[in-house]
Amino acid sequence: xxxxxxxxxxxxxxxxxxxxxxxxxxxxxxxxxxxxxxxxxxxxxxxxxxxxxxxxxxxxxxxxxxxxxxxxxxxxxxxxxxxxxxxxxxxxxxxxxxxxxxxxxxxxxxxxxxxxxxxxxxxxxxxxxxxxxxxxxxxxxxxxxxxxxxxxxxxxxxxxxxxxxxxxxxxxxxxxxxxxxxxxxxxxxxxxxxxxxxxxxxxxxxxxxxxxxxxxxxxxxxxxxxxxxxxxxxxxxxxxxxxxxxxxxxxxxxxxxxxxxxxxxxxxxxxxxxxxxxxxxxxxxxxxxxxxxxxxxxxxxxxxxxxxxxxxxxxxxxxxxxxxxxxxxxxxxxxxxxxxxxxxxxxxxxxxxxxxxxxxxxxxxxxxxxxxxxxxxxxxxxxxxxxxxxxxxxxxxxxxxxxxxxxxxxxxxxxxxxxxxxxxxxxxxxxxxxxxx
Amino acid sequence: xxxxxxxxxxxxxxxxxxxxxxxxxxxxxxxxxxxxxxxxxxxxxxxxxxxxxxxxxxxxxxxxxxxxxxxxxxxxxxxxxxxxxxxxxxxxxxxxxxxxxxxxxxxxxxxxxxxxxxxxxxxxxxxxxxxxxxxxxxxxxxxxxxxxxxxxxxxxxxxxxxxxxxxxxxxxxxxxxxxxxxxxxxxxxxxxxxxxxxxxxxxxxxxxxxxxxxxxxxxxxxxxxxxxxxxxxxxxxxxxxxxxxxxxxxxxxxxx
Ligand SMILES: Nc1ncnc2c1ncn2[C@@H]1O[C@H](COP(=O)(O)OP(=O)(O)OP(=O)(O)O)[C@@H](O)[C@H]1O
Ligand SMILES: [Mg+2]
Numbered sequence: 001x002x003x004x005x006x007x008x009x010x011x012x013x014x015x016x017x018x019x020x021x022x023x024x025x026x027x028x029x030x031x032x033x034x035x036x037x038x039x040x041x042x043x044x045x046x047x048x049x050x051x052x053x054x055x056x057x058x059x060x061x062x063x064x065x066x067x068x069x070x071x072x073x074x075x076x077x078x079x080x081x082x083x084x085x086x087x088x089x090x091x092x093x094x095x096x097x098x099x100x101x102x103x104x105x106x107x108x109x110x111x112x113x114x115x116x117x118x119x120x121x122x123x124x125x126x127x128x129x130x131x132x133x134x135x136x137x138x139x140x141x142x143x144x145x146x147x148x149x150x151x152x153x154x155x156x157x158x159x160x161x162x163x164x165x166x167x168x169x170x171x172x173x174x175x176x177x178x179x180x181x182x183x184x185x186x187x188x189x190x191x192x193x194x195x196x197x198x199x200x201x202x203x204x205x206x207x208x209x210x211x212x213x214x215x216x217x218x219x220x221x222x223x224x225x226x227x228x229x230x231x232x233x234x235x236x237x238x239x240x241x242x243x244x245x246x247x248x249x250x251x252x253x254x255x256x257x258x259x260x261x262x263x264x265x266x267x268x269x270x271x272x273x274x275x276x277x278x279x280x281x282x283x284x285x286x287x288x289x290x291x292x293x294x295x296x297x298x299x300x301x302x303x304x305x306x307x308x309x310x311x312x313x314x315x316x317x318x319x320x321x322x323x324x325x326x327x328x329x330x331x332x333x334x335x336x337x338x339x340x341x342x343x344x345x346x347x348x349x350x351x352x353x354x355x356x357x358x359x360x361x362x363x364x365x366x367x368x369x370x371x372x373x374x375x376x377x378x379x380x381x382x383x384x385x386x387x388x389x390x391x392x393x394x395x396x397x398x399x400x401x402x403x404x405x406x407x408x409x410x411x412x413x414x415x416x417x418x419x420x421x422x423x424x425x426x427x428x429x430x431x432x433x434x435x436x437x
Numbered sequence: 438x439x440x441x442x443x444x445x446x447x448x449x450x451x452x453x454x455x456x457x458x459x460x461x462x463x464x465x466x467x468x469x470x471x472x473x474x475x476x477x478x479x480x481x482x483x484x485x486x487x488x489x490x491x492x493x494x495x496x497x498x499x500x501x502x503x504x505x506x507x508x509x510x511x512x513x514x515x516x517x518x519x520x521x522x523x524x525x526x527x528x529x530x531x532x533x534x535x536x537x538x539x540x541x542x543x544x545x546x547x548x549x550x551x552x553x554x555x556x557x558x559x560x561x562x563x564x565x566x567x568x569x570x571x572x573x574x575x576x577x578x579x580x581x582x583x584x585x586x587x588x589x590x591x592x593x594x595x596x597x598x599x600x601x602x603x604x605x606x607x608x609x610x611x612x613x614x615x616x617x618x619x620x621x622x623x624x625x626x627x628x629x630x631x632x633x634x635x636x637x638x639x640x641x642x643x644x645x646x647x648x649x650x651x652x653x654x655x656x657x658x659x660x661x662x663x664x665x666x667x668x669x670x671x672x673x674x675x676x677x678x679x680x681x682x683x684x685x686x687x688x689x690x691x692x693x
Contacts, residue, residue: 289552296558297537297544297565298551300530304538307527313509314487314519315539316605325548371529419529 028431029096032110033103035125037095041088042132049087049136056082063139067389101432108430115425122428127280134276141276143388145344148283149337150380154364155290155373156333161362162370162418163294164326165306170228170244171361173251174331176353177224178217178338180261183270183348185213191269195260203271210273214282214339221335222328224251233323248358255350266349267342274343282340286333291373291422293329302326303371356398360387363405369415373422379415438501440465440641441486441517441609446495448478448485448665455481456665459495463609468635468642470656472649472676474685478665479645480522483611487519488512500608514542518607520598522614522645526586532597533582536569539604572600575637576630592623599630609641610634616651624651631655653677661685 049061056079062069065088066080110118134140153171160168184196190206192198201209228247232240256264293299301322304312312319342348360383368379386404390397408415443461447454455478463469471479485492488509497505504512513519518539527535543565550558573579576596581589586597595615602610615631616624628651635642646652652659653673661669661682669679676682 292554293551296546296551296554297541297562298546298548300534300538301541303530303534304527307529308525310489310509311521311525311527312538314489314513314521314525315601316510316513316542317538318508318510318541329552 025097026093026100028104029100030104030107030431031122031428032107032125033096033099034092035122035129036099036103037092039125039129039132040095041091042129044091045087045136046132052087053079053083058083061087061136063137064143064385064388067385068391070389071392104430104432107428111429115428118428119424123284127277130280131276142344143384145274145276145279147381147384148279149341149344150364150384151377152283152286152333152337152340153361154368154380155287155376156330156337157361158365158368158370158372158376159290159294159302159330160327161365162372162375163299163306164302164323166323166327167238167241168228168244168327168330169241169358169362170225170247170331171334172353172357173244173248174221174225174334175338175341175357176251176255176348176350177221178335179342179348179353180255180267181220181335182213182217182339183267183342184261185216186210186271186273186343187267187269190271193269206271207273210278210343214336217339218332218335221338222332225328225331229324229327233320233327248353248355252350252354262349264350266347266351268347270343270346270348272343272346274340279340279344282336286336287373287377290333291424294373295421299326359402363401366415367405367408369418369420372415372418372420374420375415375417378417382416439463440500441643442496442498443486444496446482446485446492446497448481448490448492448494454665456485456492459665459667461660463641463643466635466639466641467658468644468656470652470659471643471645471662472647472652472659473662477662479662480613481665482662483519483613483643483645486512487517487611513605516606516608517611518602518605518609519611520595520602520613520615522617524594524598526594526597528585528587530586531582532573532578532584532586532589532600533566533569535586535597535601536572536604537565539601540565540568540606542605569600569604572603575603575633576600577626592619592626595619595623595627596630599634603634603638607640609643612642612644612646614645614647616646616648624648628655
């Protein structure tokens with residue numbers, strides 16, 4: 001007992017010493033400086049990443065911070081850590097420190113101009129960093145796209161399961177609806193296809209029609225969500241879990257039996273429209289709209305439904321309307337994400353929208369944290385990185401991940417970062433205002 | 438025309454007759470009391486009028502309009518605000534969010550505002566917030582606005598319930614044992630708040646209360662309910678001296 005508590009003590013003091021150091025040197029560094037720092041790190045990697053990696057004994061720069069090699073070639077862990085420190089962490093820390101006060105002035109100036117402008121500039125920096133970092137390696141591009149989509153899916157399920165406290169299992173079904181709707185629309189209208197015939201419209205227009213295609217995919221998912229919502233929310237009681245689960249299975253077997261879209265073999269030939277900027281913009285749009293919704297008084301009726309429906313009703317809240325709107329809204333974003341996914345992979349098959357997908361989405365939601373936008377982002381990113389790291393274990397991955405989820409459910413039943421508000425204004429503001437004032 | 442009128446209301450839970458042939462008339466600005474031993478059916482009467490249960494028989498009108506069969510949220514929006522005997526707060530929410538949410542029926546910005554943050558939404562949210570702070574001030578917990586309700590002491594939670602009920606902009610306020618479990622200090626504050634609410638907002642109040650002193654002090658007329666039936670009705674003076682009431686209710690209280 002004594003030994004255990006001692007080591008914990010030591011760890012906490014080391015950790016707290018680091019925190020004190022960080023707060024002293026970086027407490028007033030705004031997001032702007034961090035983003036510039038990350039951008040510089042990405043540029044450094046682009047310029048000297050591979051030569052440096054070879055210098056320290058790695059074949060080339062690690063694909064995902066070394067997550068992939070942790071289990072495959074453990075011997076490379078020390079050089080990977082060194083690589084992360086030298087290429088990413090030190091430059092970021094250095095630049096952030098140097099730019100601290102200057103970027104506070106920039107952030108303050110931008111903020112005073114317009115919050116929207118400031119937000120867009122921050123997003124621009126974020127995108128530039130992601131773009132440069134990802135273009136180091138094709139695999140990174142794919143992973144970034146998939147993680148962005150995972151954020152959309154996680155967040156939209158969090159709206160139902162976290163913010164509204166219902167338990168829905170229909171997200172894979174909605175994604176399938178979106179994925180197939182988008183695929184069919186793109187292939188029918190813009191691709192010469194052996195099943196669906198020649199393109200109806202000139203393929204060059206496709207890029208521009210893609211947003212519309214995605215919106216239609218989302219709407220189709222929403223309409224199909226009525227099949228779940230109407231019977232589930234008619235009466236009180238926990239019918240949603242079972243009905244939504246049935247929905248996922250029904251959609252999957254329906255598609256498997258639909259020969260025109262390839263049945264269980266799936267469907268190919270989606271054009272390459274889901275580029276990194278496109279996926280990024282849709283993800284940011286999704287986060288923005290969902291965050292708007294959950295922070296409005298209108299949207300917070302979800303929390304009232306969760307925490308006490310009878311009281312909500314007695315306070316003039318039409319809880320049935322809240323449930324319907326929220327459920328269809330979440331389905332819309334799952335549909336859009338599905339449509340994007342089909343165009344990222346340029347292939348869909350019904351098998352990928354089954355129980356395993358459901359487990360993944362639920363894991364990301366409950367891992368990241370209920371009722372929290374940041375939690376969902378952390379959940380999606382964390383889960384995907386973890387899942388990449390565990391890839392060499394193949395099937396065992398599906399034993400380890402559930403065990404981790406169970407542990408989290410025991411020790412942090414609401415997830416890592418639960419019940420927070422995501423206030424963009426607070427995140428992008430300069431950090432020295434209170435001292436000035 | 439009476440503000441609220443209930444005629445011959447009867448309600449059965451399966452075979453159990455919870456309320457029998459109940460009549461009530463409440464005028465604008467009146468404070469009305471409802472007393473009775475445990476299990477007499479007082480809360481059930483609240484739940485029947487506010488639409489949580491549908492009466493087996495009877496007519497209920499608010500401002501002359503029939504409200505039987507409406508959903509609870511519709512009845513609430515028509516002007517009946519209420520608190521609950523056992524607190525029904527939303528446990529993950531802040532105090533001010535409680536009061537904001539109860540103004541739901543005022544929201545006009547719709548889905549577009551909720552999704553995209555239109556100027557109308559910002560204006561309305563600001564109005565709702567200002568009004569919430571006013572109401573919190575009125576019940577004396579403005580300084581707790583940003584607290585999560587479960588962190589508050591019991592007396593403050595009761596006040597949140599009160600502010601939340603007021604935020605629905607009621608014509609008549611139903612209070613179900615608002616002082617239950619309170620210490621003498623909290624009790625005094627709560628009576629003060631009820632008086633203030635009555636005077637400043639000019640509300641009618643329908644009050645269920647176990648403590649004789651509270652009902653006698655606050656109410657102009659009182660009904661006594663026993664086994665779902667009104668056995669006595671009158672001014673505090675009349676109720677105090679009514680032999681049936683003394684036997685059925687007061688007597689027991691004096692004994693214990
Ligand atoms: N939903 C219900 N289903 C069945 N019986 C109920 C229900 N609600 C209340 N009852 C019964 O109806 C009777 C009246 O209950 P009610 O809660 O209205 O009493 P009350 O006067 O408010 O009592 P208290 O002073 O304890 O609050 C009780 O016998 C109770 O058990
Ligand atoms: Mg009661």
